[in-house]
Amino acid sequence: MKKILSFTILATVILNLPPIFTHAEEKLNKDLMEIINEFVPPNSILVSPKEPKSTKPYQFYDFNQDGLEEIIITFEIKAKVQPNPSQYGVIVLRKENERWEKTWETQTQGVGLDYSGVADITGDGIKEYLFGVTVGASGGNKLEIFKWNNNSLKMIAEVPYHMMELLSNKKVGIAVWQRYITDTYFVDVLKWNGEKLVLDEELYSSYYPVIEKFYKDKISKMDAWFYWYTLADAQIKANLFAKARDSIQKGTTLAKQLSLPDAVENFEKLSDKLENQQVPFLELLMTHSLKYYEVQNIKIENDSGQQRIFSINDGFQERVLRKVVHWLNNSSRVNGTTEVSLEKPSNKLTLKTVNDEVITIEPAYKCVLENKRKTCTAKDGELIISENSHKVQIKSQSLYDWLVVGWRKELNGPTKEELLEEALFTRYLYILGPSYSDFFMCPKIQIEPIDGDSRRHLIFASALSYSGHHGGDYDKLTFSVRDSNLEGLKVTNVKIKKHISQEESQKQCRKFD
Numbered sequence: 046m047k048k049i050l051s052f053t054i055l056a057t058v059i060l061n062l063p064p065i066f067t068h069a070e071e072k073l074n075k076d077l078m079e080i081i082n083e084f085v086p087p088n089s090i091l092v093s094p095k096e097p098k099s100t101k102p103y104q105f106y107d108f109n110q111d112g113l114e115e116i117i118i119t120f121e122i123k124a125k126v127q128p129n130p131s132q133y134g135v136i137v138l139r140k141e142n143e144r145w146e147k148t149w150e151t152q153t154q155g156v157g158l159d160y161s162g163v164a165d166i167t168g169d170g171i172k173e174y175l176f177g178v179t180v181g182a183s184g185g186n187k188l189e190i191f192k193w194n195n196n197s198l199k200m201i202a203e204v205p206y207h208m209m210e211l212l213s214n215k216k217v218g219i220a221v222w223q224r225y226i227t228d229t230y231f232v233d234v235l236k237w238n239g240e241k242l243v244l245d246e247e248l249y250s251s252y253y254p255v256i257e258k259f260y261k262d263k264i265s266k267m268d269a270w271f272y273w274y275t276l277a278d279a280q281i282k283a284n285l286f287a288k289a290r291d292s293i294q295k296g297t298t299l300a301k302q303l304s305l306p307d308a309v310e311n312f313e314k315l316s317d318k319l320e321n322q323q324v325p326f327l328e329l330l331m332t333h334s335l336k337y338y339e340v341q342n343i344k345i346e347n348d349s350g351q352q353r354i355f356s357i358n359d360g361f362q363e364r365v366l367r368k369v370v371h372w373l374n375n376s377s378r379v380n381g382t383t384e385v386s387l388e389k390p391s392n393k394l395t396l397k398t399v400n401d402e403v404i405t406i407e408p409a410y411k412c413v414l415e416n417k418r419k420t421c422t423a424k425d426g427e428l429i430i431s432e433n434s435h436k437v438q439i440k441s442q443s444l445y446d447w448l449v450v451g452w453r454k455e456l457n458g459p460t461k462e463e464l465l466e467e468a469l470f471t472r473y474l475y476i477l478g479p480s481y482s483d484f485f486m487c488p489k490i491q492i493e494p495i496d497g498d499s500r501r502h503l504i505f506a507s508a509l510s511y512s513g514h515h516g517g518d519y520d521k522l523t524f525s526v527r528d529s530n531l532e533g534l535k536v537t538n539v540k541i542k543k544h545i546s547q548e549e550s551q552k553q554c555r556k557f558d
Contacts, residue, residue: 077103077116080116080138080145081103081116081118083145084118084136084138084145084147085118085120085136086120086122086134088122089120089121089122089134090120090121090123091103091118091119091120091121092119092120092121092133092158093119093158094119094158094159094160094161094162094177095157095158095159095160096159096160096162096177096209097160097162100161100162102118102119102120103116103117103118103119104116104117104161104162104163105117106163106172106174108137108171108172108174108193108198109139109193109196110171113139113140115137115138115139115140115148116137116138116145117135117136117137117161117163117174118135118136118137118138119133119134119135119158119161120133120134120135120136121133121134121158122134122152130154130155130156131154131155131156132152132153132154133152133153133154133155133157133158133178134150134151134152134153135150135151135161135174135176136149136150137149137150137174137198139196148196148197149197149198151176151189151191151198153176153178153187153189154178155178155179155180155181155187156179156180156181157178157179158177158178158179159177159178159179159186160175160176160177160186160188160209161175161176161177162174162175163175164211164217165217166190166192166201166202166217166219166237166242167192167201167237167239168237168544169544170543170544171193173190173191173192173193173201174190174191174193174198175188175189175190175191176188176189176190176191177189177206177209183224184205185205185206185207185223185224186205186206186207186209187203187204187205187206188202188203188204188205188206188209189202189203190202190203190204201241202241202242204219204221204235204242205223206221206222206223207222207223207224207230208221208222208230209221209222210222212234212248212252217236217237218234218235218236218245218248218252219234219235219236219242220232220233220234220252220255221233221234221235225271225274225275226271227271228263229263229271229272229274229275230275231275231278231279232252232256232275232278232279232282233249233282234248234249234252236248244282246282246283246284246336247336247338249282249283250283250284250338250339251338253279253280253283253285256276256279256283257276257279260272260275260276260279264276268299269299270296270297270299270300270303270305270308270312271296271308272296273292273293273295273296273299274292274296274308274311274312274315276292277289277292277293277296277312277315277319278315280292281315281318281319281322284322284336284339284399284400285399285400286319286322286323286400287399287400287401288399289315289319290316290319293312293315293316293319296308296312297309297312297313300312323400325402325432325435326398326402326404326432327430327432327435327437330373330374330376330430330437330439331378331437333374333375334374335370335373335374336370337357337363337366337367337370337371338357338399339398339399339400340357340366340369340370340396340397340398340399341356341357341397341398341399341401342354342355342356342357342366342396342397343355343365343366343369343394343395343396343397344394344395344396344397345392345393345394345395345448345452346392346393346395347391347392347393348389348390348391348392351453353452353453353455355455357399361456361457361458361459362457365455367555368447369394369396369444369447371555372441372443372444372447373439373441373444375441376428376439376440376441376444377439377440377441378437378438378439378440379409379427379438379439379440390407390408390410391408391423391449392407392408392448392449393405393406393407394406394407394448402432403432404430404431404432405430405431406428406429406430406431406444406448407428407429407431407448408423408424408427408428408429408445408448408449409423409424409427409428409429409438410422410423410424411423411424425442425445426440426441426442426445427439427440427445428440428441428444428445428448466488466489466490467488469490469504470485470488470489470490470506470508471485471488473490473504473506473524473526473534473536474488474506474508476526476534476536477524477536477539481522483510483511484508484509484510484511484520484522485508485511486508486509486510486511486519486554487508487509487550487553487554488506488507488508489506489507489508489553490504490505490506491504491505491506492504492505493505495527495529500529500530500531501527501528501529501530501531501532502527502528502529503525503526503527503528504525504526504527504528505523505525506522506523506524506525506526507521507522507523507524507553508521508522508553509521509522509545509550509553509554510522519544519545519550519553520541520542520543520544520545521541521542521545521549521550521553522539522540522541523538523539523540523542524536524537524538524539524540525537525538
């Protein structure tokens with residue numbers, strides 16, 4: 046009987062727990078709504094944005110970094126005469142001396158609230174507020190970006206768009222789609238440069254596959270000139286000039302078949318833009334501005350018939366391309382006359398760009414004619430680069446040594462040392478806890494014995510945030526660990542450096558000198 050009574054009491058307690066939490070949640074929501082209703086216009090209704098999905102009419106973010114979150118409220122004031130546009134507004138409330146105060150408000154006319162959210166556009170560690178209102182079906186949307194300044198929000202950018210995508214959760218890139226005709230769009234990928242939003246070439250190149258898939262799907266259903274036109278525009282922005290040339294040709298043919306002179310003229314203007322955009326490889330080399338992602342593959346062959354190909358589409362082989370481009374950008378030009386290149390050099394590198402340019406790199410030779418006999422010897426550290434009929438002689442000892450010998454030693458996967466380094470880093474990262482789980486890109490470990498004792502070690506570890514690879518804007522984690530079989534593990538000096546420079550991120554990931 047006692048057992049039955051105990052079970053009954055326990056069951057009663059358990060069954061009555063959910064209503065307790067429900068009442069608490071209801072009271073919290075009631076208190077919040079009382080605060081909100083005190084400040085929103087009396088003739089307004091709360092409204093959720095279309096994006097990000099599942100966003101409520103109120104959001105919370107600590108703009109002034111004082112430990113207390115501000116409240117962001119979005120509302121709509123419907124026009125008295127329908128279907129005229131409504132007024133869409135946003136209010137920010139700040140708590141001061143235990144009282145809520147309205148610190149900022151704005152209103153914009155439109156037919157819908159497309160976006161309301163926060164993102165770190167400027168990369169200073171404090172998120173900006175993004176407010177996107179739909180102007181109309183043809184006009185699309187207007188995005189206003191506000192930065193916190195002196196306990197208020199100040200607009201720093203305004204962007205028209207039909208579709209929009211944020212590309213990172215740190216220093217954010219914004220993919221902006223603006224309608225051309227029907228269901229075609231001109232796409233820009235923008236990033237903050239310290240003063241304003243500008244087109245970012247590297248981020249555009251990484252986002253381009255999304256654009257290409259969109260248009261390939263469209264073209265598979267209807268082969269129309271306007272799809273080729275906007276695709277070619279995207280390919281020019283992504284520096285895919287060979288692909289853009291093909292798209293322009295296909296689109297021009299379709300426009301001519303339909304006798305559309307205006308469309309044909311637009312393709313001609315796009316073709317002129319393409320020709321002006323193309324920068325020869327040798328010019329990029331001389332200005333030290335080659336980009337590894339503009340290299341499609343590298344082929345190495347020697348006079349013994351051995352050869353290897355390294356492609357941008359393979360993760361480990363991409364590291365080889367990065368290395369070669371790094372050496373080229375850090376090479377120096379050899380002044381004076383260009384030394385001769387042999388018809389059949391001992392080693393030859395053929396580099397193919399994404400625009401189907403073909404570049405050859407081979408050792409430079411010094412030839413001497415004695416007694417009607419020609420003798421040629423390679424000039425240590427010097428190379429001849431050829432593009433069509435143009436030749437340039439450069440000096441790069443690292444690239445020269447790699448072309449002669451090093452390429453044959455390249456692995457198709459991580460070395461044992463790299464695997465061990467990753468395993469050790471993962472072990473020590475686990476100790477820090479789940480809040481550091483994003484830091485696993487390009488891990489580095491340095492180990493030193495403590496006082497010469499092989500049983501005790503001091504470990505210095507570092508890695509980049511994986512989320513930064515979307516836009517190239519990384520945070521860097523560094524920490525130290527005392528690892529002893531007598532005292533166990535002790536973690537010290539845990540630091541996160543926000544938004545490191547491109548040079549520092551490349552140095553962290555570089556596997557070569």
